[in-house]
Amino acid sequence: MSGDDGANRWGIIGRLTVKRETWESQSEDETMPSEEEARNQETKERDFSSRQTAVFDDGTNTFFWRAHSLTVLAFMIICFLFVSLIEDQKDDTAFNTKRGLGACVLAFCLFGMTQAKDGPMVRPHPAFWRLFLCLSIVYELALVFILFQTADDSRKLMSYLDSELGKPLPEQSYAEECRLYDPDPNHPGGHFHNFWDKWDIFVFSHLVGWYFKMLMIRDYWVCWVISVMFEVLEYSLEHQLPNFAECWWDHWLMDVLICNGLGIWFGMMTLNYLNIKTYSWRGLWHIPTYSGKLKRIVLQFTPYSWTKFEWRPTENLHRWLAVLGIISLFLLAELDTFYLKAILWIPPPHFLNWIRLMVYVPTGAVALRETYQFMDDPNCKKFGQQSWLIAAIIVTEFLIVLKFDFQLVMRPFPPHVTMGWSIGLALLFVYTLWRFCFHFFIGKRRRTTSATVDHSSETSQYVKSEPVHSSNQRVYQNGDSKQSAGNGTSKSSSPYRTRYRARTANGT
Numbered sequence: 001m002s003g004d005d006g007a008n009r010w011g012i013i014g015r016l017t018v019k020r021e022t023w024e025s026q027s028e029d030e031t032m033p034s035e036e037e038a039r040n041q042e043t044k045e046r047d048f049s050s051r052q053t054a055v056f057d058d059g060t061n062t063f064f065w066r067a068h069s070l071t072v073l074a075f076m077i078i079c080f081l082f083v084s085l086i087e088d089q090k091d092d093t094a095f096n097t098k099r100g101l102g103a104c105v106l107a108f109c110l111f112g113m114t115q116a117k118d119g120p121m122v123r124p125h126p127a128f129w130r131l132f133l134c135l136s137i138v139y140e141l142a143l144v145f146i147l148f149q150t151a152d153d154s155r156k157l158m159s160y161l162d163s164e165l166g167k168p169l170p171e172q173s174y175a176e177e178c179r180l181y182d183p184d185p186n187h188p189g190g191h192f193h194n195f196w197d198k199w200d201i202f203v204f205s206h207l208v209g210w211y212f213k214m215l216m217i218r219d220y221w222v223c224w225v226i227s228v229m230f231e232v233l234e235y236s237l238e239h240q241l242p243n244f245a246e247c248w249w250d251h252w253l254m255d256v257l258i259c260n261g262l263g264i265w266f267g268m269m270t271l272n273y274l275n276i277k278t279y280s281w282r283g284l285w286h287i288p289t290y291s292g293k294l295k296r297i298v299l300q301f302t303p304y305s306w307t308k309f310e311w312r313p314t315e316n317l318h319r320w321l322a323v324l325g326i327i328s329l330f331l332l333a334e335l336d337t338f339y340l341k342a343i344l345w346i347p348p349p350h351f352l353n354w355i356r357l358m359v360y361v362p363t364g365a366v367a368l369r370e371t372y373q374f375m376d377d378p379n380c381k382k383f384g385q386q387s388w389l390i391a392a393i394i395v396t397e398f399l400i401v402l403k404f405d406f407q408l409v410m411r412p413f414p415p416h417v418t419m420g421w422s423i424g425l426a427l428l429f430v431y432t433l434w435r436f437c438f439h440f441f442i443g444k445r446r447r448t449t450s451a452t453v454d455h456s457s458e459t460s461q462y463v464k465s466e467p468v469h470s471s472n473q474r475v476y477q478n479g480d481s482k483q484s485a486g487n488g489t490s491k492s493s494s495p496y497r498t499r500y501r502a503r504t505a506n507g508t
Helices: 003-031 035-050 069-086 093-115 126-147 151-161 193-197 201-217 220-236 248-276 290-299 317-344 351-376 385-404 415-464 470-480 495-505
Strands: 055-057 279-281
Touching: 069 093, 093 126, 126 351, 126 385, 151 317, 151 385, 201 220, 201 248, 201 351, 220 248, 220 317, 220 415, 317 351, 317 385, 317 415, 351 385
Parallel strands: 055 279
Antiparallel strands: none
């Protein structure tokens, strides 16, 4: 065999080897994640786990923690047997209808408490959180039913539930007397009577509400953004609902600093305690003393474990938009409260408003816990069931407001309000583009350029350190036809040629 034939043969084998290695590398890239992606996945899992407190549990499974599905089913059937066979029938359509609807809700809740899927929270008992999941489903179904009615029929339905409802509410404004200091010395309430006259049960409920919001959101700055933005919304919507009109000191002193500020501060203190608390649980029958058993019963109503929330909204565009969506839904839920009361004619002290808030607090806590895990845990691929329901409830409430009084919601804004919101939204949009588009591409381009320079320097150093053999040069010249015959220098430094050159130099 001549030298040229041998060179051609080795050139063909070299090209086939290069093609095979190229195909194998492409297959591995398509089927397996890169080393950097695997490292990022592991880092995210470790970061989410590090924000969860350690839990020590002896694993005791008592009668209290069992499902009791058959017991609940037997109890429900016995109740139905009593109604159908023993109880006297009443010829009252309204009474029977109300009780029948209540029985339907009860049967559905009993089914959900024993059969529904558990959420992330387990104390005081998983059935407690399943109950509120079912109640949120019932509330959403009631909202959907109201959505398909007219405003007058919905108000009649409210009066059917309570005869005190179904009557127009008087328009009330809280900005009639805004003097914080009254110089009149003869006023029985003193110089600051306007300030003290605003204190009522709603001030305390406002403070308690923000305490629970802090426990739900678990972030100091996000809570303050929601607090300030809601006051801005009240300023902006005074022309639609007179109930939003308040004095300046009512907005910023009573609401923001005193009620919201104290609620957020107490919530932050509670979070600091829960973040460092030791979560060690023993079965009730393993505790010898009665005082220890009593303490264990009280601790049953505290969290089983705790997860520290770090929303990190400026980390990437996905988290930025998610946090903006959470803030928007919070503000929309607050606005729904006032608009629904005004449109359906439900006075503020009515028990329906309190029931709605009592359902919102536990379901909102579970929803935010599920949303945070969906954002932060790479192993969580599905949006939580309670998060889905809360988002549907908030949007359905807003759609009811739009349908029943579209003219009220679309009432033109004053020029200064329109100008202020236009500037604010424009700045938000520009910041989003700068932070997550221009800034991101500039940084990516710099990283790519730096990586290319490093790779080129490493390749050139490898080629320079390689011994030169005339036979290998001849094989390369005849095999790939990329080397100049005149000066013996290569026009390209491909990594495939580098591997092939190293292989032929070693005699393989």
